[in-house]
Amino acid sequence: MHVDAERLFRYADGALAPDDAEHVRSHVAECDACRVHVERTMEEWREIEARLGAIDHAPPAVVVTDIITPRGAARFPRLRVAAGIVLALAVAGAVYAVPAVILPRWFPEPASVEDEGTRNRSEGLPTTAPDTPQAGIAVQPGEALRLDVATTGSSGSLEVRRTDGAEVRVRAPIGAATFATEERRLLVTVAREGTTIEIEIPRTASRIEIRVDQRVVFRAADGSSDPAFDAEPDGTVRIPFAARRP
């Protein structure tokens, strides 16, 4: 007499009490039909777990001390933090802009907000003042330029546009990334899940190549983009990159 299906499933899932599991184990050892049933169930679970890994994103870098705060202290869901930053910036900007306020004189040059990642490693290269409030880097394309994006296992996307400007400009308007330059190479390291990297390429640039984790995802030469890279109606080429499997 066969073991009923519910018990077999429980046995295969390791969810039976020890005594009952022993009883089912004895039966399965002698019954081909039940053994096949159990083996198939276990195999299916292994397959499911492997397949589910295909859609995983990197977990957020949250530690328990982010949660354990003094009772009543502010908590940090993303939107509240973002709202706080926006409010603080708005207040700072308003104060800075008010005529006769001494504050602008304390900052005769545009304020540098470089951190470790945004520091330009090409010391000695001539720099120009930033003219945009967004994080990023701009370079003269020269004869050839390679842009290397390291995704660090995150998912996100590149948005590539051709412009009439003279510089290759790279920004991370959503998420976070760090930027560095080398001779004929621009390095972008994605620092957060879901980051969008905007890349502006001059129409006049001779040769530009974009790689994501060493894989070529975009090429442009002598003023035109490779037609294989499908652009949207507004001229933007969107290139998503997926999180790597663990």
Place this chain on the structure above:
Amino acid sequence: MTTHTLHTPAERTTRAAPAGEGAATAGASAFEAAFRAMFDGYFTRIFRYLDRMTGDPDAAADAAQEAFVRLYGRGVMPERPSAWLVTVALNQMRNALAQRTRRAELLTVERGRLVHSEPPDGPADLVEREDERRRVRRALDLLSERDRSLVLLRAEGYSYRELAEALHLHEASIGTQLARARARFRDACEEPTNAR
């Protein structure tokens, strides 16, 4: 090569310094010790469960964090904290998605990726990986929320009892319900990806 940085006042990659860390660790009440153990054991699993449920890692991260914030705010552990966390996190997720009508956005994003993520001359394994991702995502989306939760929570190692409590099901038939959910997932994975 002329280079300059485009500065930002906004995004930073460092997380905010934890407030009250010293007091929390020094005092280490029994509850806090239990909470830390729960966090270490379940935060990533809850996040992964929600992420797989919806395909929205940002919303999953927020909902998982909020569930743990609420657990900490209780000051005492519920009888089945793992099941409690699932219930609270899932409710958070539902509310967030309903507010943002996120579903339509997700579908739009998925479609966009189908077109543009295929590298024009990339190796076959990248295309296969993307195809598998789409297939699994679509298969999960075809399941009922209950079946999806059953498969995903079991894959996270939840026991039959935890599944029954978190999903308000009869524990006596969890094995059979899991088998049905698993079969539906398998069948959905086998459907051609252009079936819909």
